[in-house]
Amino acid sequence: MNREAITNAKRVVIKIGSSSLTGSAGSELDPHAVQKIVDLAFSLKKRGAEVVVVSSGAIAAGLSPLGLKVRPKDLATQQAAASVGQGLLIAQYSEKFKAHGVISSQVLLTTEDVVRRSHYANAQQTLTKLLSLGVVPVINENDTVGTQEIRFGDNDRLAALVALLIHADLLVLVSDIDALYDAPPSQAGAQPIRYVANMSDIESITLGGAGSAGVGSGGMVTKVEAARIATSAGIPMLLTSLHESGHAVDGEEVGTFFEAHTSKANSRLLWLAHASTPRGRLILDDGAVTAILERGVSLLPAGVTAVEGDFISGDTVELASKAGKVIARGLVAFDSEEIPQMLGRSTKELAASLGAEYERELVHRDDLVLL
Structure with a gap:
């Protein structure tokens, strides 16, 4: 399997989920996990790539300070947790990127913000300028004021759409599951799938739900959908765990690599198809x-x-x-x-x-x- 698209990528979007960023109980931000994702981004920058990080975790990071043990089900408490957690999340990123001599920025988006033509162009222009200045934008959905995004949205899809927006060369999804499996990973005999040439090849696979800590909104279904969006726009995707992410972006045979389509669909129309309500x-x-x-x-x-x-x-x-x-x-x-x-x-x-x-x-x- 040829993974040169990974090692040759000059513009990379990395997405990390809530369950990978929080403790085992999923109720507080794990600074070691943030450090690992920052180190991963820095390693890509050192080899000449521009990097965008799409980070979940705002709601999860706000749980412990508010004395909450589990992710709340009502929208108002989710928004309150996001408001508290977003500041904690971006502070961690800023501190750890600064230690590498890298400037990071916070960008809060809702999918509706960028589906309109003028908004799409503005978001694209802002992110492109930040990258040209050497900044690592850290993007999250605006969960504090979002409504449908919190209830139905997920950052796997957002990451794929951001990859389209900035014409990325590679999308990396960092999960608490190290690869796509041919059956639920907990099932005896389940085997990892290292390469997906075409999305139709995996239509028969049973996909799992949300992350193990129960704090995320996604799951393997949303990761496969992100792969579908990205690859249809000519952008390959790599699915890996935080532990193996460094080896994965170095082109080693870990994680799952989704091959990009050779013919690229119009990115703004893909936004319209997948992001708009x-x-x-x-x-x-x-x-x-x-x-x-x-x-x-x-x-x-x-x-x-x-x-x-x-x-x-x-x-x-x-x-x-x-x-x-x-x-x-x-x-x-x-x-x-x-x-x-x-x-x-x-x-x-x-x-x-x-x-x-x-x-x-x-x-x-x-x-x-x-x-």
């Missing part, structure tokens, strides 16, 4: 469905028969057939309350009756991704 739905007639699926055109008001949901211009909406099958996702150009008067009408007719600003697409083809 649909706020509504547009129901299309048969002609519009065919045109979008077969000709890759924009969606015009004439091809829409109904609108569902409450959204504003720039939000993500689903495009569905009359039977309810979702065929695409896109960024809508009008508010939901504006659209009913536009349904089934041509853009020229709309411009004549409502004004020139209505002579445009509901969803431009550049802001549309097929599902």
Whole structure:
């Protein structure tokens, strides 16, 4: 197996999960674990790579100071723990990177922050500038104010999307499990899979749940999904444990290496497909469905028969057939309350009756991704 893509990578995203960053009980931050991930990042920088760290652990780090023994289930307490823990987490990173003579920075993101075109460009520009200055950005989801991100989000997916955002050469997921296995690792006879050439090769594997300490939101399912996102954009992924991470990034036969696709999908459209939360739905007639699926055109008001949901211009909406099958996702150009008067009408007719600003697409083809 050729792992030159690992050792040749010049821009690397490293993600570490909550269960790897906290003590065995999962209720406090482990400074030795933070030190290991900082040392890993520094080793990559010494060989000339730019590094971004996507770090879980804010909620977990806030548990012990608040006297909590387990990860809370209610959103308000999760947010409170994240608020306390995020400062502790970034302080550890700053101190340990400084000892190596490296400046680190804190970047808090929600996936919705960067799905819109202007926000996406701003996040990309900021991270690119930080890397050019030699800084190691430490990224986490903004769990203090996030809502759906805490309940359904995970930093495995966020790491994959950050890798797309900065056009990384390699994504490294550091977990408390050292590799992908052909069965749950606790099961007798389970064997590690060292190389995945195509995601379809592992469709039959039974994947495990959250980390062993019970403080994370992910699991092997989210790691495989992260691999699917990254590899489809031409970015290989390495799954390894904290203990073996140094050997893994040196190209040794440890962990699991996911080969990248040779043809790269558009990174912003992958963001749209995987990161955005649909706020509504547009129901299309048969002609519009065919045109979008077969000709890759924009969606015009004439091809829409109904609108569902409450959204504003720039939000993500689903495009569905009359039977309810979702065929695409896109960024809508009008508010939901504006659209009913536009349904089934041509853009020229709309411009004549409502004004020139209505002579445009509901969803431009550049802001549309097929599902």
